Amino acid sequence: MTVYLLKRLAIALATLVLASIVVFAVLEILPGDPARLMLGMNASADQVELLRNQMGLNAPLLLRYLHWAGGLASLDFGRSYTYSVPVIDLVRERLAVSLPLALIALALSTLIAIPVGLYSASRRGRVGDTVAMGAAQLGVAVPNFWFALMLIYVFAVWLRLVPAGGFPGWGPGAWPALKSLLLPAVALALPQAAILARVTRSALIEVLNEDYIRTARAKGLPYRAVLWRHALRNAMIPVLTILGLQFAFLLAGTIIIENVFYLPGLGRLVFQAITQRDLIVVESVVMLLVAAVIAVNLLVDLSYAVVDPRLRSRP
Amino acid sequence: MTLRADIPDETFTGILAKAFRNTAFVTGFVITLLILAMAILSYVWTPYDVTRLVIADKTQGPSLAHWFGTDHFGRDILAMIMVGARNSIAVALVAVGIGMGVGVPLGAFAAARGGLVDEALMRVNDLVFAFPALLSAIMITAIFGPGAVNAIIAIGIFNIPVFARVARAGALAIWPREFILAARAAGKSSTQISVEHVLPNIATLLLVQGTIQFALGILAEAGLSYLGLGAQPPMPSWGRMLFDAQTRMVVAPWMAIFPGMAIVVTVLGLNLLGDGIADILDPKSRRQR
Numbered sequence: 001m002t003v004y005l006l007k008r009l010a011i012a013l014a015t016l017v018l019a020s021i022v023v024f025a026v027l028e029i030l031p032g033d034p035a036r037l038m039l040g041m042n043a044s045a046d047q048v049e050l051l052r053n054q055m056g057l058n059a060p061l062l063l064r065y066l067h068w069a070g071g072l073a074s075l076d077f078g079r080s081y082t083y084s085v086p087v088i089d090l091v092r093e094r095l096a097v098s099l100p101l102a103l104i105a106l107a108l109s110t111l112i113a114i115p116v117g118l119y120s121a122s123r124r125g126r127v128g129d130t131v132a133m134g135a136a137q138l139g140v141a142v143p144n145f146w147f148a149l150m151l152i153y154v155f156a157v158w159l160r161l162v163p164a165g166g167f168p169g170w171g172p173g174a175w176p177a178l179k180s181l182l183l184p185a186v187a188l189a190l191p192q193a194a195i196l197a198r199v200t201r202s203a204l205i206e207v208l209n210e211d212y213i214r215t216a217r218a219k220g221l222p223y224r225a226v227l228w229r230h231a232l233r234n235a236m237i238p239v240l241t242i243l244g245l246q247f248a249f250l251l252a253g254t255i256i257i258e259n260v261f262y263l264p265g266l267g268r269l270v271f272q273a274i275t276q277r278d279l280i281v282v283e284s285v286v287m288l289l290v291a292a293v294i295a296v297n298l299l300v301d302l303s304y305a306v307v308d309p310r311l312r313s314r315p
Numbered sequence: 316m317t318l319r320a321d322i323p324d325e326t327f328t329g330i331l332a333k334a335f336r337n338t339a340f341v342t343g344f345v346i347t348l349l350i351l352a353m354a355i356l357s358y359v360w361t362p363y364d365v366t367r368l369v370i371a372d373k374t375q376g377p378s379l380a381h382w383f384g385t386d387h388f389g390r391d392i393l394a395m396i397m398v399g400a401r402n403s404i405a406v407a408l409v410a411v412g413i414g415m416g417v418g419v420p421l422g423a424f425a426a427a428r429g430g431l432v433d434e435a436l437m438r439v440n441d442l443v444f445a446f447p448a449l450l451s452a453i454m455i456t457a458i459f460g461p462g463a464v465n466a467i468i469a470i471g472i473f474n475i476p477v478f479a480r481v482a483r484a485g486a487l488a489i490w491p492r493e494f495i496l497a498a499r500a501a502g503k504s505s506t507q508i509s510v511e512h513v514l515p516n517i518a519t520l521l522l523v524q525g526t527i528q529f530a531l532g533i534l535a536e537a538g539l540s541y542l543g544l545g546a547q548p549p550m551p552s553w554g555r556m557l558f559d560a561q562t563r564m565v566v567a568p569w570m571a572i573f574p575g576m577a578i579v580v581t582v583l584g585l586n587l588l589g590d591g592i593a594d595i596l597d598p599k600s601r602r603q604r
Contacts, residue, residue: 141582146575252447274457
């Protein structure tokens, strides 16, 4: 078990370091001089050169990488070229939108998918199952940003229940903020829920065919108890795997969804930073997202051991 | 001769009969065929010219003259969806080609070699998986400039590890089989064995994964062109049409409804097709996402 944990941890760290090298290298080849961009077209070559020196852009490549990576590790991301504030402040501000959004979406998707998967698996082949899986098949095919547009049309334009976009901030209280995150979260969650429901169903069906399920039923346990206590627990591994993978999809999905709803979140920040060539912001946010994905996958790996005691006894 | 271990003695007509009884396959097949036909038809005929702007006809609702209505330049939405289908299909299909062309040999090679080579290739795979695909696609198109070709490259790159993983997993299941041992005894090299015996036996898996990635590619292309990073105007694309529709939702909701439905129907058709193929050729196989 300890060896397994240490190995997973080492792999995660190595992936993180490699990812940072890739991000750094990719952004090195980005066309456009950030110093020139900051000063504008009228600046003289001398001024640009001076600023390049100040920003450390003329230092050797390896030195710059080490400086940047060291900064990342201590959460000192540097300053944004376009906003002229420390990147960490920007990130903190934007995270207050994106993190609740992703968490609400993840919770919604799980709360929809697991019961639907359970329902479908327990009524396999019957009308309820066919309808639920048909809906899931449709849900997988719906692009989340189109679904978002349709939600805006129905709930914001037509019924006027929620705002069509924008974010009031957490200052005026939690309710207005949550209200403006509701539609984006639903738009993000639905396609994910469709995938998760399908996986839950097929994992459950496989488990329900096992001998120990028959034994549990034979000893007189009610079907419901068998389903929740024995079947669902054993079907958790594929479900957790997909949940972990979906986290990456969710993060990427926020980029588009935040653009649809004009939410000032991380996704919109990174998209704008890319178009404005604000390299430091791009590097930092991308690394943050990659680190989040790696961390979640590590967590999923570790949770296997919690769900499946057999893994714990493995060397 | 190629040994095919996984398909029991079933005749071609037997498989065909099974296919026609499979609802998912038939539905998916018909939808996919219709979408392809629509894209091909658009080369010779569209109800209106998509490059001609008729401002007098702008944002008209669905009617007999314009089945799906017109956009803010008076262009016919149906004609734009037809022409847009070309772009979606081309981008997604070539991206699948890139993924298969690079990923399958890598995966098969990793499975054949095993050991350090395998471990290293799989770690690189993990690395690519750590980058949210859409985020990286946005970065790639932003670096090299927006456009259909760069969208293909951006989506294609993220198909590579998917196919590598599927090919490797499939190949690993084939390698311990007896007929592989026989081929080895006959003196064949591992490359020969991979090509002649392993690949034909994992072709089904790859075909199913191919349709899934095709569907995901259509979704990804729509996302990129929605953000303005895919095909550039005047070339119509489904994602771009949705972007144009967003600010005009109140006056012209049809501008958003129909292109979105085109995406949903296409992706649904491909997913059903993939499910159907998996069901028919290998009832035990499960979709991997």
